[in-house]
Amino acid sequence: MSSTEFRLATWNVNSLKVRLPHLTQWLQQSDIHALGLQETKTVDAEFPASEISALGLVGQWHGQKTYNGVALLGRSEVSAVVRGIPGFADEQARVIAGTIRGVRVIDCYVPNGQSVDSEKYAYKLSWLAALRSYLADELARHSHVAVIGDFNIAPEDRDVHDPKAWEGQVLVSVAEREALAALSELGLVDVFRRFEQPEKSYSWWDYRAMAFRRKAGLRIDLILANQALTALCTGCIVEVEPRRWERPSDHAPVVASFALPDA
């Protein structure tokens, strides 16, 4: 049976308006079929729809003023779009799901949590619990599922440049790692770790203190796939290059490739 390559990406752009040139340049040099964005930071009425269209992408978005905001884009139709987590009242625009080339893609911007003793951390944990039950439903409904985005959780110590310094902090704390493990228990696989990777592979580096140059980062941007889709995965990498450019996002894009059987 013949197959076609499907390259799926996630990128926290930290303001789509500021990062449109970066997205444009990156898409020109990368062969991307579907893309989830986070932190678009724009209301839907001001989403740069014509610019996105000029890049050969269609899709849907779910934004709000100032903060958060997600978009799900593809070279071919994005259908059956759902915004937010159904049944979970959330003023923050953090999730958009849709079907592209037969793959159900759920694009997430998980709350940061600020610090483990804050209300925002409690919100993060309740948000992750709601996401888990949503994903259980989605996994029951769709044969091929990808959950992508900025998870704001570094799964393991090898995903943290200085695990000792970060121990117990938000993004690595036990409770949120358990919440991420609960997604794995649904059968979702962090496909990045299915392949050999360079040492110190991260997807986010602080703007401050030359963190990028010092390779002082975290891997918090993930592509999770269910078993059926994982079986079709042929690779996953962090595309570090855009983090080197002028005025970059603090996150780099992550790309996974899949050999999808032809219809």
Place this chain on the structure above:
DNA sequence: ATGGCTAACATGGTTAGA
């Protein structure tokens, strides 16, 4: 060393990120 930098909103300084 609890800062360092960036973006939105606003137009000086706060909120938020991670």
